Amino acid sequence: MRRASTPLTILAEIDPELRDELDYRLLCIHRQVDAFHPSQLPATHFARFVIIDDPTPSVGERLPALLAWECNHDGTIDDYLSAVAEHTPQIDRVFSCCTGYPRDGTRNFDDWVLWMRERAHRSMAFYTAYGDVSHQQVHNDRAVHQAIREIIDADRPALRVLPPEELHRRIARELATRYPQLDISAQGEGTMRWAFGKLIAVLALLVFLPFALLAFVPWYVILRRKERADAATAGPVHDPRNLWVAEDHFTQNQLTHIVDIKPGWFRVATLWIVLTVIDALAKLWYVHGDLGGIVTIHFARWVFVPDRRPEPELRRHRLLFFSNYDGSWENYLGEFIDRAAGALTAVWSNTVGFPASRALRGEGARDEEGFKRWARDCQVPTLVWWTGISGSTVQNVRNDLWIRRRISRELDEDEARAWLRRL
Amino acid sequence: MPRTTTPDLRSQPVQAAAPEQLTMPSMTEQLASSDAQSHPQGVDLEEVQGLLYSSWADHPYAAYLFATLGEAKRARAWLRQLAAQVTPATPALRPAHGRVQVALSPRGLQALGVPKEVIAQLPHEARVGMFARARVLGDLDPLGFTLGAKDELEVMVMVYARDPAARDELVSAQRAALQAAGARLLPVELSTPLGEPGKLEPEHFGFADGISQPFLRGLHDEPRPGADPIPAGELVLGYPNAYGRMPHSPRWGDFDLGRNGSYLVFRKLEQHVERFWGTCTEQARALLGEGAPAATQALADKLAAKMMGRWKSGASLTLAPDYDDPAATTAERLNTFGYLAEDRDGLRCPISSHVRRANPRDARGGTVTGSLTVTGRHRILRRGRSFGPPLPEAMARAGKGDGQARGLYFLCLQTSIARGFEFIQQSWLTNPGFGGLYQESDPITGPGGCPFTIPEDPVRLRLPSVPPMVTMRGGGYFFLPSRPALARIAEG
Structure with missing residues (x-):
């Protein structure tokens, strides 16, 4: 019943006096010349540091700049934080530029954890393509597949004349004798939990359905009125801040995006409902790395960043989005539009500047150029980004897992043929 | 400037619309209601450059001229003269012999005196340039480019002729005109002559090329075999694209500079x-x-x-x-x-x-x-030609070269380079996953x-x-203006 990967989002206010120092330290980490490097973080799939500024507030004063630490790690948050404090105390170098950071940093563990936990933000929706697979397992499975490649390449003429099931057995035997350090067990993801979770979700839906039906008509009337009045970003796709320079690497990329939620409780409540539904779908249905045809997202999350200033009319709650994905920015945004425009629009039509939407899910992201321009406008440069599985796509990770789980099993001819085709 | 709330007037659709009409539903409805608007017809065909409708296969000899422009006034005078020679799509308006097309890079437009705020509306990747995009495209050695490494490709003139002598004539006339305007010329790029008309042309590796092509409705009524219809807005600015939207078109004041134009990608690929x-x-x-x-x-x-x-x-x-x-x-x-x-x-x-x-x-x-x-x-219209002599098959099979350079002048047209050529190159061809x-x-x-x-x-x-x-070996991103747009640019 464990869930291996956990999303960690720490948002800490930057001490304005130490802003330049922080910029410099992050640059050093990015260039790998600092004593601290994210690769030292234990059991981490992806990690990033981002500075979230508030350059052009639509109303009121600027919000204080935040340092965001986004991370996808194995195990619970408490276990992870104590491992970080133990193995990578250099993380003090980053967070000591934030207000109220404990003077002794990680050396005073209790205060440090308390400080971190106070700044940890829950993900309102979290998607993972291989949530139950630990970082160590991902690496093991990759090594297993590589070992199989070597076995085949070394002896293909002799192997290819064998019947498929015999060939499979031979590879399994070779693996066990030649690579004893590798795990070739059949252990995999817990499917029972999903069945149970699905049941709970359906029951919850049935309980809330009558209330939802009652609320629907007034909600819809208000929504349409608001949608007609909302202003949208328009113009050609652009990239005035040259964000592309840190993107479009082959294999994996990152995206950080923050936008004001439209003012008033109505949009916040709508967003809460939408993200809760998406979160349930992501946790219970889309658990095998395929989000309705999108097979390129490793980890993605939406985080609500509340504005707690005293004057309610000046508050600007924000919606923060992090994604670790495969392929180019153009491909990522394009797949969003082509395969998930409705869901995206349901989320982001509650935020400022999003292309005009209709009835929550309609239009919106289907305005391709408008959506891409808006996405660029709200994007934030990711100053430090680190991947723990460099070179592997989501499809690679999923395929490695699939292959490894079927090594030790007895396969019939068709199964063995299917298995061999995925090597 | 994140979180813009005011609609940007530059994105106005072709029919001058009030800002509140810019919201997408109303625009889609407008588009759906007028079928005549969905592909070039009549006067529009006179405006688009013929290359959008024909690869000029009946003109087997092609040449590509690249130049860096000189002083703006003289450059505009040169363009005014050239605009009159540019071949349109309409068959009745084509001369019996010789085809001329012209494309301008964002730098070229700047050299011609097009204002900055107009150039700013061109696609981001075109303004950055192919050389700078090398990492994204997987081009390993941009410093070794013989074309475009110094952002010097401002003008691209394409000429097509029925025989070698006619091509030489066209080339020297175009070169002379550019020189007279104070432009700096690069060496001429000469294509390999096409073979038998009506047959699929093999590229240098020996494979039939140009099979999968999108079909652009308007001039021809039915797709020819092997061509599948796509919305005109994927290839020509001013028409609904595959999303049912108007692709963004650069405007110069009241003038829609993009309409009936396209974006051109040129790459010299040595095989x-x-x-x-x-x-x-x-x-x-x-x-x-x-x-x-x-x-x-x-x-x-x-x-x-x-x-x-x-x-x-x-x-x-x-x-x-x-x-x-x-x-x-x-x-x-x-x-x-x-x-x-x-x-x-x-x-x-x-x-x-x-x-x-x-x-x-x-x-x-x-x-x-x-x-x-x-x-x-992610569809593009390919208009490339080969360069260099073919290598005899026996030598090729033996792995023996003849010391000659040969390859493909890759040339394609689309309304979004990011979603067209760059996407195909990055996310499909080169993508290791x-x-x-x-x-x-x-x-x-x-x-x-x-x-x-x-x-x-x-x-x-x-x-x-x-x-x-x-x-x-190099190349660049260009704007392929309509004929009226060329005249407008020449006007200054």
């Missing part, structure tokens, strides 16, 4: 023919041992076809898995197949093969319709040095390291 065939022969020998030469040659042909995804005749491996079957090259079959139903795992046409990457058709993931929707949003593959790029156009997997039952064949078969 290492002897390396391609030499590698195939070598690999065949390694697999067969020192067997009969006929068997080795047959296997080399098959390996070459596996890399390309088609046989030399153009027959798809999905339709003709075992040998180059003429039955698969009929007009009805040549370009009318999918991969998903019969060849999901790539046992016939490898997933990593060049043509399957360049257009994954129904196999881009998800359902057939879902995949076709996605692939339909394409289709679930592992660290494997396109065996033909990729950077080389990576494996190539040929799916087979019971177990795949993997060539451990395929050398680079193509070297990028």
